[in-house]
Amino acid sequence: MEIGLKIGVLGTGTVGRTVAAGLHGLGYDVFVGTRDPRKTLERTDPDRYGNPPFKTWLENHPGIRYGTFAQAAEHGAIVVIATNGNGTLPALEAAGEYNLNGKVLIDISNPLDFSQGFPPLLTICNTDSLGEQIQRRFPNAKVVKTLNTVNAALMVAPEQLAKGDHTIFMSGNDLEAKATVSEILRSLGWKDVIDLGDITTARGPEMYLPLWARLFQTIGGPNFSIRVVR
Amino acid sequence: MEIGLKIGVLGTGTVGRTVAAGLHGLGYDVFVGTRDPRKTLERTDPDRYGNPPFKTWLENHPGIRYGTFAQAAEHGAIVVIATNGNGTLPALEAAGEYNLNGKVLIDISNPLDFSQGFPPLLTICNTDSLGEQIQRRFPNAKVVKTLNTVNAALMVAPEQLAKGDHTIFMSGNDLEAKATVSEILRSLGWKDVIDLGDITTARGPEMYLPLWARLFQTIGGPNFSIRVVR
Secondary structure (H helix, E strand, O other): OOOOOEEEEEOOOHHHHHHHHHHHHOOOEEEEEEOOHHHHHHOOOOOOOOOOOHHHHHHOOOOOEEEEHHHHHHHOOEEEEOOOHHHHHHHHHHHOHHHOOOOEEEEOOOOEEOOOOOOOEEOOOOOOOHHHHHHHHOOOOEEEEEOOOOOHHHHHOHHHOHHHOOEEEEEEOOHHHHHHHHHHHHHHOOOEEEEEEOHHHHHHHHHOHHHHHHHHHHHOOOOOEEEEEO | OOOOOEEEEEOOOHHHHHHHHHHHHOOOEEEEEEOOHHHHHHOOOOOOOOOOOHHHHHHOOOOOEEEEHHHHHHHOOEEEEOOOHHHHHHHHHHHOHHHOOOOEEEEOOOOEEOOOOOOOEEOOOOOOOHHHHHHHHOOOOEEEEEOOOOOHHHHHOHHHOHHHOOEEEEEEOOHHHHHHHHHHHHHHOOOEEEEEEOHHHHHHHHHOHHHHHHHHHHHOOOOOEEEEEO
């Protein structure tokens, strides 16, 4: 993969930070975007998971640029959606369709509803998926769904678990976009990348999340994945 | 597991036949049930998948008894539901609640709707599962959901794939029933049995089916499974 390739990451939560740092560490030129950059920087308390405020994280990651959703999307030749599922479409609206058209749009989010507690329900499933919703709303973006089946730490460092001997999925309509994403996945350490087919196949990995959530409870943490044995 | 343990298998399709033969081969005392035993025996044509008629299968499996859903359920100390998902609750109604009360009821079926073609949709998901529906309808049966994540051949012979190095799930409210089912699973060759928790956790493995269906298409057949890497 081209060193210095420009990637915009939408989202400043754990997933956004982890993915941004992981990609930056590989030599990509990363720009992180959020809705209101000043407000996010003004926070001084740890978040509800105990993570330090974004300002601290940003100071610890010189070289990663930071601004609005639109600036991050404009910067990226590739844009990664790393918001929570409810925030995905609003973040992309804020990013601006003109900043997404023609680009590879990597959707790693999940349509989860935690309002009833844990395990979450899905807000979209069975006859549709978040990946499809994004592709319908932004028909000129090249949406590729991937990485939504593991937690943030494993997304960018799969070798942390079983020397990377587990599987990641990929769904999308554009073959060239999937080839690009596959290269990025391999540069992150993913050895077994399964291309499931067009964007409708995103229903599969998204509907795996209820099983993931029960495994999280049974195993007692997020440091697990699945390998497709065949 | 006790040799000669009586098991009733509901269903004469591929899953019912394969599971019945597998359990019989291990020394269990198996009785297969169907809605209309005479009608099923009268069929002389292969089914839509090219399998020989049930009569031929039954003749080739001496020692396996055969009759109605009610007779099979009455016979079994353990009852296995091996119908298709739409047929599950009607088959259990025909089996009779008095033949199920107090027994271990192993649900291996999936709530799949093929009316729109392949891949199928789920008829129940997200806020409910077929396992839960069965448990609600038959509150005195001890429902254990398992084996629904692999095809029939792998259910009873997991070692056919990667020497059995893959995972099977189990959900149910009754710990003793799950211990019994776990023993049966191990006698079939399953080495990695994950108890997900109560019957509501059946939503996880049932909602995995849309991913299974896409993998079936990608891999080009049903001879695959997943291993939970942790």
